[in-house]
Amino acid sequence: MKFIITSLAFIFFTISTLLSQTHSTFYQNIVDGVKYDSVLNYLKKVELLGVKSPGTTALVNAKSWLVDKYTSFGYSNIQIDTFTDNGDVLYNVIVTKTGTLYPNTYLIVCGHYDSKAGWSGDSPGVNDNGSGVSIILEIARLLKNVNTEYSIKFINFTAEETGYTGSTNYLNSIVIPQNLDIRLVFNIDEVGGVAGQINDIIKCESDQSSPTVNNVTSAAFTDTLMTLTGLYSSLGTNNTNAYGSDYMPFQSAEYIITGYFEENQSPVVHSSNDxxxxxxxxxxxxxxxxxxxxxxxxxxxxxxxxxxxEEKSDYLINVFPTPVKDQLYINASVPIYKIELFDVQGRMILENVLSNQFNNTINFSEFENGIFHYRLSDKNGNVLKSGTLVKTTN
Ligand SMILES: [Zn+2]
Known part of the structure; x- marks a missing residue:
């Protein structure tokens, strides 16, 4: 429990007994719905489809299989980003789940579905990247009827193995022209581990490349990813540099990225033994x-x-700056009665009744760096605004 001093609050209390869970049981119940057999069956299908390199029927069949799966989960907002590269017609599969509070801000959860062919061998790509694809399918299945504040785009990129061709096309033909507001790109690529070894650690990848303007926020999200990984699985984590996958075009364009990659690195990817x-x-x-x-x-x-x-998102409430360093400012056109702050584990770390209901300053200097969720409510308990903040010191 952290105690902080706010400059304007005159009633200040923290709650230690009401919210003592270290993680969300609501989230855990959904996580418990992940089925081993579902994952296994997706992986078997990826193997059965064969070598999915540009120009192959297998790649087109994989695209159709993915569309069928997302459709069977109940999704209707499925976009096929079709383009031509080196004479091959290629398809990114993009499934959008609309958020309730920030419908125009997107969490991208992505993993490529093509596999490698060429001098190093023709690969069915079960690890690289059937593993990521299988996981994304399972997440999409489980989240279909769960409300999320932010929109999610589940994306299976094509032609990663030819140099991020699919993700680069999506970025240049859709994201940038449409000025999409992307909260985070969470990439999952090659997470199968090695048969016969103890695979109990996952690399959580942060942006350590140039441009560096987006690196601090990537580090904060990656720390969060590590915490969440510990909460909802038995895996250990290792923070490593992000490289060599579909998040790289995004990081180059100054978007915020994070990712998963296997700790024990498979010696058979990009070969027929994958x-x-x-x-x-x-x-x-x-x-x-x-x-x-x-x-x-x-x-x-x-x-x-x-x-x-019940949130009144049309109210004018400004919460800034983000990332926040020492002081967080809240300016509102409607009276705000209460602010609540939660850490990444869902624990309430601050509950303040605000002294000044229109202009407030919250002292963040005592908090550790990381990601916080806030909620602002009126006197009747209606949530006026909620959101996420990144705290950094630099
Ligand atoms: Zn890959």
Whole structure:
């Protein structure tokens, strides 16, 4: 429990007994829905589809399979981003789940579905990247009917293996021209581990590349991802540099990225041996649980009974700056009665009744760096605004 001093609050109390859970049981119940057999069946299908490189029927069949799966989960907002590269017609598969509070701000959860062909061998790509695809399918299945404050785009990129061709096309033809507001790109690539080894650690990847303007926020989200991984799986974590996958075009364009990559690195990816027998399906299952818990938090999923529908998002409330260093300012055109702050584990760390209901300053200097969720309510308990903040010291 942290105690902080706010400059204007005259009634100040923290609650230690009401909210002592270290993680959300609501999220855990959803994470518990991850099925080992679902993951296994997706991986088997990826193997069966064969070598999915540009120009192959297998790649087109994989696209159709993905569309069928997302459709069977109940999604209707499925966009096929079609383009041509080196004479091959290619398809990114983009599934959008609309957020309730920030419908125009997107969490991208992505993993490529193509596989490698060429001099190093023709690969069915069960680990690289059937593992990521299987996990994303499972997350999409479980989150279909869960309310999230932020919108989510589940994306399976094509032609990652030819140099991020699919993700680069999506960025340049859709994200930048449409000026999409992207909260975070969470990439999952090659998370199958190595059969016969103990696979119990996952690399959580942060942006350590140039441009550096987006690196601090990536580090904060990656720390959060590590915490969430510990909460919703039995896996250990290792913070490493992000490189060599579809998040790189996004980081180059100054978007915020994070990702998962296997700790024990498979020696058979990009070869014909990248099959089911060479990876660890239990490891993929664990990561599916971690990734589901992480996605729930990163998209700010909430129980239907929370009635966030009562939020009055048209009120003019400015919460700034973000990232926040020492002082957080809240300026409002309507009276705000109460602010609540939660840490990444969902624990309430501050509950203040505000002295000045229109202009407030909250002291953040005593908080550790990381991600916080805030909620502002009126006197009747209606949520006026909620959101996420990043605290940094630099
Ligand atoms: Zn890959």
């Amino acid at each position: 099959d089911l027998a060479h990876l660890d399906t239990s490891y993929v299952y664990e990561i599916a649980q971690a990734a589901t818990g992480a996605t729930l938090f990163l998209a700010q999923a909430y129980e239907n009974s929370n009635i966030i529908g």
